[in-house]
Amino acid sequence: MADEQKQEEPVTFRDRRKVDPETGEVRPDADATGAADSAAPAGDGEQVAGPADGEDPEVEKLRAEVAERTADLQRVSAEYANYRRRADRDREQTKVDAKVSFANDLLVVLDDFERAAQHGDLTGPFKAAADKVTAVLTKLGLEPFGTEGEPFDPQLHEAVQHEPAEGSGPMVTVLSTVLRRGYRISDRVLRPAMVTVQDRPEAEAETEAAGGADAGDGEPQNRPDQDG
Structure with a gap:
């Protein structure tokens, strides 16, 4: 009986040739057919192992x-x-x-x-x-500073003498005489200007500052109200 069952089972032949024997052309699905055949079940009830439904541990590690x-x-x-x-x-x-x-x-x-x-x-x-x-x-980048009439700035000017001043109204300390010019490069003060200061009304100081800017380099000028 076993021999009769074996004889009754149909025999299936698969043509895996890449070149069609009749036309001589390469079959486009030859590789796909071979891959499908290699992935086919080996026997009844057998299943090829595939990726699990969850994340592959190797992929998770790579990530x-x-x-x-x-x-x-x-x-x-x-x-x-x-x-x-x-x-x-x-x-x-x-x-x-x-x-x-x-x-x-x-x-x-x-x-x-x-x-x-x-x-x-x-x-x-x-x-x-x-x-x-x-x-x-x-x-x-060397810049000189220190001209007569400009407001006194303790970070830029070194006052060595103070002159009395006459006047009324708001007072402002300005440079009356520049004894030694100051210099700076960028925000670095190389040395402060050595000056004589005087307290005068603010309006008078602003007028003299404008006049000193027009006069030139700010060289000391004699004024009637200056002592010495």
Whole structure:
């Protein structure tokens, strides 16, 4: 009986040839057919193992690793950005320090130029050399400050003498005489201006400040109300 059942079972043949024997063309579904046949059940009642309904542990592990690497990359990027900002700030600070050091050594030379100009001795080749030195320092960002008539600022001016003043109304302390000009580079004060101060009515101080700006470099001028 067993032999008769085996003989009655139909025999199925599958044509897995990639080239059609009749047309000679490649069958487009040859790979798909082979893949389908290889995935077919091996026998009655048997099922091919597939992915579980839940998350694959291996995929979950890979996702966790990707998230960790992404966080590391973001942290490194932030640290590098902070480093670049610090490096740029330190580089600019180093430049300013170098300019300040160089200009400080030449302030006494500028004082000599200014005194020579006040006495009329800054002429000829001497004046040409002074102009070149002043131009170099100006290019580095050196700025003079301290002119007669401007309000007194203890952060910029060093008052060495106080002159009495007459007048009424709101009083303001202004510079009456500039004994030594002050200089700064950017927000760095190289030295304060050495000045003589005087308390005068605010309207009078503003008028003189406007007149001093029109007069020129703010060189000391003789006034009737000035002592000495």
